[in-house]
Amino acid sequence: MHMQRRALLGAAGGAVALAASPALAQWKPSERYPDPAVQVLDPSFNAYRLVLASVERLSTGARWSEGPVWFGDQRCLVWSDIPNNRMLRWHETTGRTDVFRNPSNNSNGNTRDRQGRQITCEHLTRRVTRTEPDGRITVVADRFDNKPLNSPNDVVVKSDGSIWFSDPPFGILGFYEGEVAQPELPTNLYRVDGQTGAIQVMTGDVGRPNGLAFSPDERLLYVVEAAATPRVIRVFDVSGEGAQTRLMNNRVFFQCRDGETPDGFRVDVDGNLWCGWGMGTEELDGVRIINKSGTPIGHIRLPERCANLAFGGRHRNRLFMTASHSLYSLYVNTQGVAGG
Numbered sequence: 104m105h106m107q108r109r110a111l112l113g114a115a116g117g118a119v120a121l122a123a124s125p126a127l128a129q130w131k132p133s134e135r136y137p138d139p140a141v142q143v144l145d146p147s148f149n150a151y152r153l154v155l156a157s158v159e160r161l162s163t164g165a166r167w168s169e170g171p172v173w174f175g176d177q178r179c180l181v182w183s184d185i186p187n188n189r190m191l192r193w194h195e196t197t198g199r200t201d202v203f204r205n206p207s208n209n210s211n212g213n214t215r216d217r218q219g220r221q222i223t224c225e226h227l228t229r230r231v232t233r234t235e236p237d238g239r240i241t242v243v244a245d246r247f248d249n250k251p252l253n254s255p256n257d258v259v260v261k262s263d264g265s266i267w268f269s270d271p272p273f274g275i276l277g278f279y280e281g282e283v284a285q286p287e288l289p290t291n292l293y294r295v296d297g298q299t300g301a302i303q304v305m306t307g308d309v310g311r312p313n314g315l316a317f318s319p320d321e322r323l324l325y326v327v328e329a330a331a332t333p334r335v336i337r338v339f340d341v342s343g344e345g346a347q348t349r350l351m352n353n354r355v356f357f358q359c360r361d362g363e364t365p366d367g368f369r370v371d372v373d374g375n376l377w378c379g380w381g382m383g384t385e386e387l388d389g390v391r392i393i394n395k396s397g398t399p400i401g402h403i404r405l406p407e408r409c410a411n412l413a414f415g416g417r418h419r420n421r422l423f424m425t426a427s428h429s430l431y432s433l434y435v436n437t438q439g440v441a442g443g
Contacts, residue, residue, distance in 0.1 A: 173415025226274025264297020367411030414439020
């Protein structure tokens, strides 16, 4: 593991001052296997835990880490540091972290489409964008019904090329993760057609939708309902194709308890949800793994609340976790599904 006490390298090659974080100095990875931070809540989780793998802290110094996305062709992980209005990038080959984009328009969620282009949710501009191979920024969506979006939060891309994103108001409620503005639309979940670019509301029945992900066969869509207290992970049946796609049978998949706060999440090839978790007590901070039947089977304890995660590495078997100030990783015995 790379214990970084050096300055970040700017995207243009200049140095960006970043003081060594006391948290980084205090972080102590497990010196024993298996790592006690990887907790088995149900015996079935043993199939996904690698006994000779431990949690690693790769980088620290952010204010609020979110939206990780893996670039296998570049062997790097990009994530959002929302209050600092920048994206950071960790390089697998060197272990170094530099600034990928500054300013980033208070970017939040990121993913890649099926052509490998980066899709980004931006709080400040209240839009979803696509970064083209030549670096140009294309606006995917910024309005619906001739009204500005709230603050797009998280995003996934379906195999048909459609872009699905949640639009809660978090980025317009204050000046820390964006700028204050008056919402003009409900907190909808949207789909942007991959061929025509047409935008449609898929549901308005989830209060402040947050993280979202498809099941491996894309017949189910999971969505975090952030307005619920405690929070709820809801699931929909996905039917139809193209513009005729519909969400049906809205139901509770997982009911959280007090202090349990799911945020962003991704799904592995067996249909397990790997969910950013925490906010209540230190025991809850980290990643909660829930199987497709809705049973918690494992937990990865982190010293910070985990907001989001992504599968990466050569075989998509390395879990990258953006947690408050830091970026962590853990090799696991499964793979993330494509499009997450």
